[in-house]
Amino acid sequence: MKSSSDLFKRAKKVISGGVNSPVRAFRAVDSNPLFISRAKGSKIYDVEEREYIDYVCSWGPMILGHSNELILKKVEKAMHNGLSFGAPVEAEVQIAEMIVSMVPGVEMVRMVNSGTEAVMSAVRLARGFTKRDKIIKFEGCYHGHSDSMLVKAGSGVLTAGIPDSLGVPRNLAGDTLTAVYNNISSVQRLFEENKNQIAAVIIEPVAANMGVIPPEEGFLKELSCICRQNSSLLIFDEVITGFRLGAGGAQEYFGVEADIVTFGKIIGGGMPVGAYAGRKEIMEYVAPCGGVYQAGTLSGNPVAMAAGLAQLEILNSSPGIYEDINKKAEVLGSGLEKIVQKHKVPVTLNRVGSLLCMFFSQNPVTNYQEAKQSNTKYYAAFFKSMLSKGIYLAPSQFEAMFVSTAHTYEDIDATLKAVEESLAENIALMEEL
Structure with missing residues (x-):
């Protein structure tokens, strides 16, 4: 054995x-x-x-x-029709329609292959939309392993005691500013020190990569207000909380709307999938409509879409x-x-x-x-x-x-x-x- x-x-x-x-x-x-x-x-x-x-x-x-038997049946059916086409499929339209119907403030969706890719793309989109370079994240929040997010990250990085990663260029790390989770004054100070330079604030609405840390009362709403006042975008990383806290995720749970939301394998029933979503005026900056480029052969993969659609249908109807x-x-x-x-x-x-x-x-x-x-x-x-x-x-x-x-x-x-x-x-x- x-x-x-x-x-x-x-x-x-x-x-x-x-x-x-x-x-x-x-x-x-x-x-x-x-x-x-x-x-x-x-x-x-x-x-x-x-x-x-x-x-x-x-x-x-x-x-x-x-x-889950229902998900497995849908996956098996999709597999028999082919594993990958590198072309549009009906299921990706259906799952995008379902996400739009379930998640507050979301009008358009772009499928990718992981939470890391979703965050990386959302940050690029925020920079392209605002024409600004700097991002605020929070100490201990993990947003995947793209270069600009590996600054005082959580999850495995925190476990290993590595505050940053080798191979991350200094100029990229320099555009990532870190605030203290649940401390709104630390955010305000960064905005004051970097006037008209901050494209977005990205946050796990529930910090779930340094354990589980809930947002204090009013913290997320104050964060939303500061972003609006400074014409910056608010990105909710819902790779963990999306469709878990409720059908509408953390936005619904806490009554706070973000400008862009990222999802991970939770919308694939555990299969490798991710997505970023938001208002139409923002999402149409993504190619081929706009100048923010992002692509992927496996984005909208038919098998992953079948699994995700099955899971979301169950969650939405129950x-x-x-x-x-x-x-x-x-x-x-x-x-x-x-x-x-x-x-x-x-x-x-x-x-x-x-x-x-x-x-x-x-x-x-x-x-x-x-x-x-x-x-x-x-x-x-x-x-x-x-x-x-x-x-x-x-x-x-x-x-x-x-x-x-x-x-x-x-x-x-x-x-x-x-x-x-x-x-x-x-x-x-x-x-x-």
């Missing part, structure tokens, strides 16, 4: 670090990665056929759980799905709170809708600097203990837990039992650390 350990040894000989995305290496939790063979519902299975309750959910898009996943996350979150209090473990729990994060910190976590105060050694010990009990969490303190419709209350009970045992087992170890 194959083992994850054997596959990892082989992978390290032919793949940099043995993985194709850094956080998968499990270095942040002092372990070696699992190689997954299959998934169904709320469960994933490694190559040794061990079963785990999955709270990673392919980093968010599996709102309906793994291997509003009770959001009540379901939010309620399950609430039950999980309240259970975690009780266990943490019982064992007097220094943990702060943040939750927004069906997104959760346990920060191993006794203080509130509202921004990047506070997130970095978390004890990652505590988290690593907890992670390994949970994994041994069949619970698959993100292999990093600075990622979210995701709840899907496929998770059952029995799954949640089993998870809470594992948390109780893991914390009890690790209290002495945590005190030593």
